[in-house]
Amino acid sequence: MIPLALDWSDIFSFQDYGELVVLLSNSIIAGAVLGLVGGLIGVFVMQRDLAFAVHGISELSFAGAAAALLFGGSVVAGSIGGALVAAVVIGLLGTRARERNSLVGVLMPFGLGLGILFLSLYDGRSANRFTLLTGQIVAVSSPDLGWLIGIGVVVLAGLLLMWRPLRFDSLDPVSAAARGVPTRAVSLLFMVLLGLIVAVAVHIIGALLVMALLVTPAAAAMRVSAGPIAVPVLSAAFGFVAAVGGILLALAGTLPVSPYITTISFLIYLGCWAVQRFRGRVRRTA
Numbered sequence: 216m217i218p219l220a221l222d223w224s225d226i227f228s229f230q231d232y233g234e235l236v237v238l239l240s241n242s243i244i245a246g247a248v249l250g251l252v253g254g255l256i257g258v259f260v261m262q263r264d265l266a267f268a269v270h271g272i273s274e275l276s277f278a279g280a281a282a283a284l285l286f287g288g289s290v291v292a293g294s295i296g297g298a299l300v301a302a303v304v305i306g307l308l309g310t311r312a313r314e315r316n317s318l319v320g321v322l323m324p325f326g327l328g329l330g331i332l333f334l335s336l337y338d339g340r341s342a343n344r345f346t347l348l349t350g351q352i353v354a355v356s357s358p359d360l361g362w363l364i365g366i367g368v369v370v371l372a373g374l375l376l377m378w379r380p381l382r383f384d385s386l387d388p389v390s391a392a393a394r395g396v397p398t399r400a401v402s403l404l405f406m407v408l409l410g411l412i413v414a415v416a417v418h419i420i421g422a423l424l425v426m427a428l429l430v431t432p433a434a435a436a437m438r439v440s441a442g443p444i445a446v447p448v449l450s451a452a453f454g455f456v457a458a459v460g461g462i463l464l465a466l467a468g469t470l471p472v473s474p475y476i477t478t479i480s481f482l483i484y485l486g487c488w489a490v491q492r493f494r495g496r497v498r499r500t501a
Contacts, residue, residue, distance in 0.1 A: 254454025
């Protein structure tokens with residue numbers, strides 16, 4: 216019997232790594248934009264209890280991208296269309312948490328089933344089907360990069376313009392409404408911004424794992440801080456490190472990009488959890 220030995224070269228190979236970084240610079244830039252903007256919007260996702268909704272939007276975004284792949288359209292445009300439909304439906308109909316979760320529970324299997332139907336009818340390259348679910352670092356062309364950067368700028372600008380009313384509505388919606396904040400309009404606009412960034416995330420990390428960049432960094436930041444400035448800054452930094460670090464590792468690896476990004480994101484969360492526990496023990500001891 217021949218013993219099986221796993222060599223590091225079977226997992227990582229840094230041969231011609233510099234050339235690969237230059238060749239796939241579009242993907243690195245797209246990942247950086249996604250990590251930063253996703254980390255910022257993730258703070259409000261956590262405050263508004265929308266983690267489950269992120270997954271629901273990603274499933275409809277996947278269906279839209281699969282439809283575009285089947286009919287020969289732009290995958291980016293298809294994923295944006297599907298994500299916006301889901302975001303608007305959730306924003307209009309899911310006004311309360313219980314209603315929203317039920318609606319997302321209905322949309323998720325519908326979107327996933329629709330996407331699988333479109334992929335089963337697609338007779339092109341099988342790799343294209345797989346990347347919609349798990350992401351693909353080589354799929355970002357120059358036109359796609361323009362789309363992704365433009366979407367990131369729009370989402371970032373929207374967040375900055377509505378930051379104060381959005382934060383007020385996220386933390387205390389009852390008081391915000393009493394003070395005259397148009398909470399319904401704020402909620403709907405936020406859902407549109409969320410849909411846009413989810414569509415970008417689906418294109419980079421895949422439909423199944425978008426929460427690794429839109430939920431986990433913010434959840435990690437909230438473990439170690441509660442400051443109104445520190446939490447968004449930490450969340451954006453964590454998202455950037457997870458996205459760019461995962462892509463850089465994937466360039467030297469043999470696996471899709473998503474396992475690297477999700478692993479880094481999870482390790483960051485574990486580190487923040489450990490810091491929180493350590494601080495708690497110190498306070499109790501003191």
